[in-house]
Amino acid sequence: MKSTLPLPARLASRAPQEPQDxxxxxxxxxxxxxxxxxxxxxxxxxxxxxxxxxxxxxxxxxxxxxxxxxxxxxxxxxxxxxxxxxxxxxxxxxxxxxxxxxVRRHFRGVEVLDDGARVRVRPGSTVREANAVLAPYGRKLGPDPASESACTLGGVIADNSSGMHCGTEQNTYRTLESMVMVLPSGTVLDTADHDADRQLREAEPELHEGLLRLRRRVTGDAASTATIERLFAMKNTMGYGLNAFLDETEPVRIL
CATH class of the missing domain: 3.30.43.10 (Uridine Diphospho-n-acetylenolpyruvylglucosamine Reductase, domain 2)
Known part of the structure; x- marks a missing residue:
C-alpha cells in the first residue's frame, strides 16, 4: 500500500490590522x-x-x-x-x-404659509422646487440664481444669493424671516421663537455678548457705519453680512 504524504499547507497570513481611526x-x-x-x-x-x-x-x-x-x-x-x-x-x-x-438627502420639503406670502423651506430643497410649490399662489422666492434648478436653499442662504432680477431689495438677506440654526456647540435654536434671544443668551452667553460688543463697536464708529452703508447699498454678497449690525439690535437677529 502506498502511503500518502500530506502536502504542506499554504495559508495566507493576514496583514497587521491598522488601528481604527x-x-x-x-x-x-x-x-x-x-x-x-x-x-x-x-x-x-x-x-x-x-x-x-x-x-x-x-x-x-x-x-x-x-x-x-x-x-x-x-x-x-x-x-x-x-x-x-x-x-x-x-x-x-x-x-x-x-x-x-x-444636508440634502434628509433635509427636503417646502411648506406654504399665509396663502403663499411666506414659505418654510428645508435646506436640501432647490429654488425651483420651492417656486413650483409657490406658483399656484402667484408667488416666487426673492433670490433668483441662475442655477435655480440645482442649487438648494442651504447654499442660497449661506451665500446670500441674489440673482439677475431681485436687486438689493429681494435678495436672501432681505427676504429671510427666521431660521432653525445649529450652533458649533450643538445648540439648536429657532429664531422664530418669541424668546429666541433669551434662549441664545442663556445657552451661548459668550456668543450673545460678543455680538453685542461688535455691534457697539460698529455703531460707535461713524466711519465704519458709513462704509457699511455705502458697500451694502449695492449688490454685495461677499463675506459676512456686516449690515446686520446696523439693521438689527437683538443678537439673535444679527446672527
Missing part, C-alpha cells in the same frame, strides 16, 4: 449615517468647481439634533467640516478633505 469609530456610533461606500465618497470629492478633495468621512444627519451631536463629536476630535447640499459651487465651497456633511 478614533474619529471614524465615534462616527460609527453616532445615530446619523456614516457612508461606507467608497464610490459615494469619491463622487462627493468634487463640486461644480475644478477642485478635488477626498473627504475623510461622508456623513448624513437626519435632523438638526443629529447635526448638533455631530458637531460635538467633531469638536472633541478637533476636526473641521463642510456642509454640502446642491454642490453647485464654482469656488470649491462644497468639498473638503475633512468631514463632509450631506
Amino acid at each position: 478614533p474619529l471614524l469609530r465615534d462616527l460609527g456610533a453616532w445615530p446619523g449615517q456614516l457612508v461606507d461606500s467608497q464610490l459615494e465618497r469619491r463622487a462627493a470629492a468634487h463640486d461644480a468647481s475644478h477642485y478635488l478633495l477626498q473627504p475623510r468621512a461622508l456623513v448624513r444627519p437626519h435632523s438638526a439634533d443629529e447635526l448638533g451631536s455631530l458637531l460635538r463629536i467633531l469638536e472633541r476630535h478637533d476636526t473641521g467640516l463642510t456642509l454640502r447640499s446642491g454642490g453647485t459651487s464654482l469656488s470649491g465651497q462644497a468639498v473638503t478633505d475633512q468631514v463632509l456633511v450631506d
Whole structure:
C-alpha cells in the first residue's frame, strides 16, 4: 500500500490590522449615517468647481439634533467640516478633505404659509422646487440664481444669493424671516421663537455678548457705519453680512 504524504499547507497570513481611526469609530456610533461606500465618497470629492478633495468621512444627519451631536463629536476630535447640499459651487465651497456633511438627502420639503406670502423651506430643497410649490399662489422666492434648478436653499442662504432680477431689495438677506440654526456647540435654536434671544443668551452667553460688543463697536464708529452703508447699498454678497449690525439690535437677529 502506498502511503500518502500530506502536502504542506499554504495559508495566507493576514496583514497587521491598522488601528481604527478614533474619529471614524465615534462616527460609527453616532445615530446619523456614516457612508461606507467608497464610490459615494469619491463622487462627493468634487463640486461644480475644478477642485478635488477626498473627504475623510461622508456623513448624513437626519435632523438638526443629529447635526448638533455631530458637531460635538467633531469638536472633541478637533476636526473641521463642510456642509454640502446642491454642490453647485464654482469656488470649491462644497468639498473638503475633512468631514463632509450631506444636508440634502434628509433635509427636503417646502411648506406654504399665509396663502403663499411666506414659505418654510428645508435646506436640501432647490429654488425651483420651492417656486413650483409657490406658483399656484402667484408667488416666487426673492433670490433668483441662475442655477435655480440645482442649487438648494442651504447654499442660497449661506451665500446670500441674489440673482439677475431681485436687486438689493429681494435678495436672501432681505427676504429671510427666521431660521432653525445649529450652533458649533450643538445648540439648536429657532429664531422664530418669541424668546429666541433669551434662549441664545442663556445657552451661548459668550456668543450673545460678543455680538453685542461688535455691534457697539460698529455703531460707535461713524466711519465704519458709513462704509457699511455705502458697500451694502449695492449688490454685495461677499463675506459676512456686516449690515446686520446696523439693521438689527437683538443678537439673535444679527446672527
